[in-house]
Amino acid sequence: MQAPSTVTTSFSDLLAAAGEGARQLEGDGVLSLALPLTGRDPLALLSQLDQGDRFRFLWDSAPGLCLAASGRCNSLELSGPRRFELAQRFSAVSLGRLAAPQPCPPLARPRVLLAFSFFDSPLQEGEGVPGVQAVLPRWQLSRQGRHCWLRLQRSLGGEVSARSVAEELWEQAARLAQLPADPNAGQGDAPGPAILERSSWQQGYRSVVERGLELVEAGDLRKLVLAVRQQLLLAHPLDPLQLLAQLRQRQPGSCRFLWQRADGPALLGASPERLLTVRQGQLRSDALAGTAPVGPNAPQLMHSDKDRREHELVVEAITAELQQSGLYPRRPRHPRLARHGQLVHLHTPITAALGDQQPLALAAALHPTPAVAGLPRRQAMAALRSLEPFERGFYAAPIGWIDSEGDTELRVAIRSGSLQGRRLELTAGAGLVRGSAVERELAEVALKLGVLQQQLTGPQAASSRSIS
Numbered sequence: 001m002q003a004p005s006t007v008t009t010s011f012s013d014l015l016a017a018a019g020e021g022a023r024q025l026e027g028d029g030v031l032s033l034a035l036p037l038t039g040r041d042p043l044a045l046l047s048q049l050d051q052g053d054r055f056r057f058l059w060d061s062a063p064g065l066c067l068a069a070s071g072r073c074n075s076l077e078l079s080g081p082r083r084f085e086l087a088q089r090f091s092a093v094s095l096g097r098l099a100a101p102q103p104c105p106p107l108a109r110p111r112v113l114l115a116f117s118f119f120d121s122p123l124q125e126g127e128g129v130p131g132v133q134a135v136l137p138r139w140q141l142s143r144q145g146r147h148c149w150l151r152l153q154r155s156l157g158g159e160v161s162a163r164s165v166a167e168e169l170w171e172q173a174a175r176l177a178q179l180p181a182d183p184n185a186g187q188g189d190a191p192g193p194a195i196l197e198r199s200s201w202q203q204g205y206r207s208v209v210e211r212g213l214e215l216v217e218a219g220d221l222r223k224l225v226l227a228v229r230q231q232l233l234l235a236h237p238l239d240p241l242q243l244l245a246q247l248r249q250r251q252p253g254s255c256r257f258l259w260q261r262a263d264g265p266a267l268l269g270a271s272p273e274r275l276l277t278v279r280q281g282q283l284r285s286d287a288l289a290g291t292a293p294v295g296p297n298a299p300q301l302m303h304s305d306k307d308r309r310e311h312e313l314v315v316e317a318i319t320a321e322l323q324q325s326g327l328y329p330r331r332p333r334h335p336r337l338a339r340h341g342q343l344v345h346l347h348t349p350i351t352a353a354l355g356d357q358q359p360l361a362l363a364a365a366l367h368p369t370p371a372v373a374g375l376p377r378r379q380a381m382a383a384l385r386s387l388e389p390f391e392r393g394f395y396a397a398p399i400g401w402i403d404s405e406g407d408t409e410l411r412v413a414i415r416s417g418s419l420q421g422r423r424l425e426l427t428a429g430a431g432l433v434r435g436s437a438v439e440r441e442l443a444e445v446a447l448k449l450g451v452l453q454q455q456l457t458g459p460q461a462a463s464s465r466s467i468s
Helices: 011-025 040-049 084-094 162-177 203-217 240-250 299-302 306-322 359-366 375-388 437-456
Strands: 027-039 055-060 067-076 111-116 133-142 148-157 195-199 222-234 255-261 268-269 274-279 280-295 336-340 343-353 399-403 408-412 416-420 423-432 464-465
Touching: 011 027, 011 162, 027 162, 027 280, 040 055, 040 067, 040 162, 040 240, 040 336, 055 133, 055 240, 067 111, 067 148, 084 111, 084 133, 084 359, 084 464, 148 162, 148 222, 148 280, 162 423, 162 437, 203 222, 203 375, 203 423, 222 399, 222 437, 240 255, 240 268, 255 336, 255 399, 274 399, 280 299, 280 306, 280 359, 280 416, 299 343, 306 343, 306 359, 343 437, 359 399, 416 437, 423 437
Parallel strands: 195 464
Antiparallel strands: 027 148, 055 067, 055 255, 067 133, 111 133, 111 399, 133 148, 195 222, 222 423, 255 268, 268 416, 274 280, 274 408, 280 343, 336 343, 399 408, 416 423
């Protein structure tokens, strides 16, 4: 068998590792094998991976980790108040029972991929998205800097042997090595389609904001984040990977993501907000609240009393949740300005030593932050259920991964959309505190929707007519 020119491990070495893994499993279980490749772009090659049951995932925080995955080896799907706990257990069991006999750098570790919904269960049973989806993928292509690894995970048994897994991985690596370094070059520059129709949202949102402000001004809530959803009908279908290539150019400081099952809608976006990251026992969470457009007046955000109060509520809530979980969080005294695309936000990073806490238990404590829900949390969640006329689904919920050593990254799925064929669904929200004005909140949501639309469809999208 001819060696792929980009692989630094010989096939005999790979076969020996596969045999060792099979002995560890005693012939029954999941074998996980990996090969190093020369620099490949996972975003560009995701469409080339065998998708198995047509699940695909992208995590693009380049110049940090870029990860593409497809197919499912093991998976979990459930709803209910214990979803974070059960997702942690599924991840630990799935990764703990793997036979991964080869040494590899952190970027190449096996990962369980995670997508939560905003609420732990949909309003109507059997409708909406489940409380959590967790997937141990079949294929995983990861890159960081100049290093790139391809991983294959298969359950042994029947016609699937250790040797057949090694051969499948070797052949896939050889095939990818023969492709152009970037088969989708130029996608990010492609003009967007015309927008034929868009749903109107201002009038309905105005009445919802007015009712939300009544709760805030009456003292029932300290903060409430109300969202709006807009439907766009495009002139022609869009490829989610083309949109992600555009987001890489337009939102370089954010983490781009994709979650898509079968032929269903694709969740995609570019999140500026980190719910939590765990690296070598150190945790970081981001407080991100307060928004202004990029421009000469953006620095005034630092001096906005309303935005500073809104931001400090988020910082205090995250810090308090970590303290209640037994951690000792640290934070800078003042926020800084963080630019993400055409928007600027107030940003405060919060760090702590993880100790013996489980990452997803902390995620359960932190989600949802006041940046996307409100305060007090329980009352804010109840208000969102009664005031917002749609299911939030994935919007503003955690999405990310956990690896075999417990390192974890979860982003908040904001600046996102749901794409299926010619239909693109956008969601954006604004935070209400005392002193908020209805017109200003409508203007903030219009700004976010406009920026999101431009980032996802491009500046050449034509004007459209509104639909009710």
